[in-house]
Amino acid sequence: MTVQEYHKLPHISASKLKVFLSDRHKFKKHVIDGVPEKKKKHTGSTLLGDLTDFFLLRDVETGGVEHFDDVYSLYKGTLPPPQFREFADELYENTLEAQDDVGKQSKTFEELLKETFDSFCFDGEGNRVKFKAKRYAKYENFLLDFTEKTLDYYRALRDTTDKDIVTLSDIETAKKVVKKAQESWVTRKFFDLRSGTRYKILKQLAIIYQFGDETLKGLLDYVIIDTLNKVISPFDLKTLYRQAEFENNYLKYGYWLATALYTTGLKVWAEKEGYVGYKIKPLGFLRVSTNFTESPLITLTTDEQYVKCCEGFDIGKRHYKGLTEALDEIAYHKKYGFWDMSVDEHKKNGVTIIDFI
Numbered sequence: 001m002t003v004q005e006y007h008k009l010p011h012i013s014a015s016k017l018k019v020f021l022s023d024r025h026k027f028k029k030h031v032i033d034g035v036p037e038k039k040k041k042h043t044g045s046t047l048l049g050d051l052t053d054f055f056l057l058r059d060v061e062t063g064g065v066e067h068f069d070d071v072y073s074l075y076k077g078t079l080p081p082p083q084f085r086e087f088a089d090e091l092y093e094n095t096l097e098a099q100d101d102v103g104k105q106s107k108t109f110e111e112l113l114k115e116t117f118d119s120f121c122f123d124g125e126g127n128r129v130k131f132k133a134k135r136y137a138k139y140e141n142f143l144l145d146f147t148e149k150t151l152d153y154y155r156a157l158r159d160t161t162d163k164d165i166v167t168l169s170d171i172e173t174a175k176k177v178v179k180k181a182q183e184s185w186v187t188r189k190f191f192d193l194r195s196g197t198r199y200k201i202l203k204q205l206a207i208i209y210q211f212g213d214e215t216l217k218g219l220l221d222y223v224i225i226d227t228l229n230k231v232i233s234p235f236d237l238k239t240l241y242r243q244a245e246f247e248n249n250y251l252k253y254g255y256w257l258a259t260a261l262y263t264t265g266l267k268v269w270a271e272k273e274g275y276v277g278y279k280i281k282p283l284g285f286l287r288v289s290t291n292f293t294e295s296p297l298i299t300l301t302t303d304e305q306y307v308k309c310c311e312g313f314d315i316g317k318r319h320y321k322g323l324t325e326a327l328d329e330i331a332y333h334k335k336y337g338f339w340d341m342s343v344d345e346h347k348k349n350g351v352t353i354i355d356f357i
Contacts, residue, residue, distance in 0.1 A: 001206040002066050003058065003219070010034070011208060011217040014261045017326045018254030027330075028339045038096050041157060042164045043089035048290050049239035051166065051174035056181065056191070056237060057203045057221055064203060073156075073163040080150040083130060088150050091116045092157040117142060173290075177239070180296065181288045187296040190235070190286065193224065200225040207265040214327055218262040222286065230278045234266050237286045243294050246287055251320065259283040259301055260309035260323035282306035 012031065020027040029035045042050040054071065058064040079085060094116050098107040107115075117139060121130045135141045156165050182191045195201045202223040209216055222235040236258060240246060250256065263282045270278055282301035289296065301309075312322035321329070329343045338346060345352060 001204065001219075002070075003204070004071075006206050006217070006219050009206075009208070009217050011215040012327075012330075013217050013219075014254060014258035017257045017261070017323070020326060020330060021254070021321055024333070024339055024342075028333075032334070035101055038099065039161070040093070040096060041160075043092065043157070044086060045241060045290070047164060047166065047170060048174055048177070050164065051170060052177045052181075052239050052288060052290070053221070053237055055174055055178045071163060072166045073160050075153065075156055075165050075167050077152050077156065078149050079167060079169075080147065080153055084146070084150045085153060086130070087116065087120050088154040088157065090120050091154055094119075095158060113143075113146075114139065176292065177288060177290050180292065181286075184296045186298060187286060187288075190222065190224070198226065198228045200227065205269075207262070207269045209265045209268040211264065211323075212327055213331055216261055216265060218258070218265045220262055220266065220283075223266070225275070225278075230275075231281065232266065232270055232275060232278050233281045233284065234262055235284045235286050236262070237288065239288050239290055241289065241291050243287060243289055243297055246285075246297075246299065251315070255285070256309040256313075256320060257323060257326070259306060263301075263306055264310070264323065282309075 010031075016027065016031055020031075030037050041047075051072075054064075054066065054068070055062070058066040058071075060067050080088065091112060094112050095105070098105055098112060100106065117131075121128055121136070123129050131142060153165075181187050193199050193201050202225070203221065205220040205223050207218045207220065220234045221237045224233045224235075225231075226233070236255075238246070238249070238255075240249060259282060263280065267280045270276075270280055282303060282305065284301060285299040287297040287299060308322065310322045310324055312325045313320050332343045332346075333339055336346065341350060
């Protein structure tokens with residue numbers, strides 16, 4: 001199953017659960033009501049991550065099921081300078097945000113351009129972080145340098161609807177990242193494994209299973225089945241610029257939900273596929289840095305941590321809801337038909353007590 005085919009499945013994924021926990025209105029709109037989401041392209045660091053993922057796991061030439069030309073469109077124009085390319089990426093994102101559900105724009109191009117300039121150049125505290133040259137203190141000077149190169153690249157992003165836009169430089173960089181992962185003494189043992197009498201290697205394994213009243217789905221990047229020791233080890237590939245970002249990303253992007261959903265689903269899959277009596281290890285992570293100065297790393301999850309990912313856990317004063325908590329709350333919302341307050345607020349009849357001072 002290709003990534004595109006997987007994303008078209010209507011079932012609840014770990015990323016959809018993360019959306020529910022952060023924005024239940026968006027979850028209701030796209031999951032409960034079935035309004036299609038706007039398809040966003042990978043740009044910047046997410047594009048490099050997706051290319052790395054493709055060449056390591058999905059490329060038909062290395063045992064995957066996808067063809068490069070079905071996923072990516074090679075940009076043949078002249079690229080704008082790096083900072084203007086970043087700007088065009090953000091302008092494209094803002095263009096999508098300004099569209100309604102049928103694709104109609106709510107803002108003019110001039111409005112989008114100025115708003116993007118302001119958000120791109122300044123952080124939340126008003127500090128200038130991009131286009132720091134003195135001449136760009138005046139927006140008019142930026143417009144003079146917003147050349148056809150930048151405009152052509154932006155148009156390619158906007159008008160190519162079903163593929164990511166990549167350059168030869170993007171491909172070259174991604175292949176360097178892949179080469180480092182394949183040759184590193186830390187991760188080489190994974191990528192050197194081949195299916196045979198002892199091991200069975202599965203890439204991009206799609207799992208679909210029933211959990212309570214919901215149908216869940218997951219796409220496991222890399223699964224190692226050790227038939228000798230009767231152990232199944234799943235891994236998720238994560239690309240990041242610096243390895244130190246992993247802990248923050250784990251909480252920010254809901255990796256614990258993927259740990260719970262993927263591991264639970266793999267247990268269901270293994271039983272159906274005849275791997276009875278096999279030990280299913282919790283989801284691990286293959287961490288690949290894209291800055292070329294740091295080694296790939298492997299991060300494992302214990303059985304105790306897997307239980308926490310299912311049931312929820314606390315860090316400091318914050319509670320992170322687990323898989324079962326999230327699904328229980330979705331069921332509660334669906335049963336009582338409300339989405340304008342949390343389950344806890346609803347159970348208290350909308351009356352809360354100040355608990356933060």
